[in-house]
Amino acid sequence: MCSLDVDFPAEIPTKQKMSMKVDQKLTPERLMQFGSVYAPPFIIGAAVSNKVFDTLAKEAKTVEEVGKATGASPRGLRAIMNALVGLELLRKSGDKYSLTPESEAFLVSNKPGTLAGFFPMNMKRLIPPWLKLDDIVRTGEPAEARNEEHPGTEFFTELVENIIPxxxxxxxxxxxxxxxxxxxxxxxxxxxxxxxxxxxxxxxxxxxxxxxxxxxxxxxxxxxxxxxxxxxxxxxxxxxxxxxxxxxxxxxxxxxxxxxxxxxxxxxxxxxxxxx
The missing domain is CATH 3.40.50.150 (Vaccinia Virus protein VP39)
Known part of the structure; x- marks a missing residue:
């Protein structure tokens, strides 16, 4: 029989201790991020529908000035525009808001590469079927028959131009x-x-x-x-x-x-x- 000189650790971690180590690193942060990702498309869509980006395309404006130009409520605009600052799609200096290079390029409706039309359409046509996902999984039936010509044509004629970019x-x-x-x-x-x-x-x-x-x-x-x-x-x-x-x-x-x-x-x- 031969003997081996091996240095074993002074203490081998038990399954219980290993589990405790893993548990200490677990946080719900990632799941909470999943739970709130619905918000940005709705924020952007509401801003596009209320002409926020188009109104700011020429110059920085206050909430009241944007409200006067669009007819939207200053209270509602303030909430949505501050949210857009948080999403880094607007800048705020004092009481005036302005576009960022990203929102100027892609969220002003008359720009060549605009995605402005996509977000309101996303709210209207793409998101609602996801709200039926539990029933879809249970029944195996799609929410809409988009692969059939007649219902599909109505959907795709609205979609295709908005995803050109x-x-x-x-x-x-x-x-x-x-x-x-x-x-x-x-x-x-x-x-x-x-x-x-x-x-x-x-x-x-x-x-x-x-x-x-x-x-x-x-x-x-x-x-x-x-x-x-x-x-x-x-x-x-x-x-x-x-x-x-x-x-x-x-x-x-x-x-x-x-x-x-x-x-x-x-x-x-x-x-x-x-x-x-």
């Missing part, structure tokens, strides 16, 4: 990566489940050689058309109405995009005699 820079980065600005020959792009059309729009903006075919539900196409015209590339878009699982896309595309879709893309079943 979340995709636009990525779409522009794709266009740069593909070096579309240097294109000498026509480039055909297929934009599947186009929504706002922003992926095809960003590609078309990089080169006059780009022609885009946008595919989406029939009820979505008018929204897509309007947004492509707003961005100045409507004349280089064609449109195909239909469900992405059944529509005939045609063929001969150089680039295909599926920027965002809440509906799992189905297996394509090519039309007889058609090459996809």
């Amino acid at each position: 979340t995709s636009y820079s990525s779409a522009q980065a794709l266009a740069d990566h593909l070096k579309l600005a240097a294109a000498k020959q026509p480039i055909r792009v297929l934009d599947v489940a186009a929504g706002s059309g922003i992926w095809g729009i960003a590609l078309a903006q990089k080169s006059p050689q780009v022609q885009v075919t946008a595919v989406d539900w029939a009820g979505m196409i008018p929204t897509t058309k309007r947004i492509t015209q707003k961005f100045g590339v409507g004349d280089r878009f064609k449109f195909i109405e239909g469900d992405i699982g059944e529509a005939d896309f045609g063929s001969g595309y150089d680039i295909a995009t599926l920027g965002q879709s809440s509906i799992p893309p189905p297996i394509r079943r090519p039309h007889p005699g058609k090459e996809h």
Whole structure:
């Protein structure tokens, strides 16, 4: 038998002592943070709906001046504007409030990258279904049938324009990566489940050689058309109405995009005699 020289600790911690160590480090702080994260979207949404950011876009103002410009209650404005200072979306100097660079860029309604429309829509359309989550879990039934064309069209026509800023820079980065600005020959792009059309729009903006075919539900196409015209590339878009699982896309595309879709893309079943 061989002996080993091993230095054991003078006292080996028991399970009870280890448990006490862990318990001493536990706090409810993280759970309390989870419990209050609902507040910022509502605060921002209320401020957008009451034109707080738009009113402060030109110059700093007092609560009373914002109230006079918007018609909102000074008492309500004071509470919401002080909360926005806490969220670092407004600055306060004396009795005057002003925008921060972040709120000026993304929460003033007429700015190109604005998310101003997203927050009121979030309050109206995105948050309410979450309030039914306990029933959804119990029954397995969704709160809304957004993956079906008729109810889905109503929801997505409101959503897509308000989330353009979340995709636009990525779409522009794709266009740069593909070096579309240097294109000498026509480039055909297929934009599947186009929504706002922003992926095809960003590609078309990089080169006059780009022609885009946008595919989406029939009820979505008018929204897509309007947004492509707003961005100045409507004349280089064609449109195909239909469900992405059944529509005939045609063929001969150089680039295909599926920027965002809440509906799992189905297996394509090519039309007889058609090459996809």
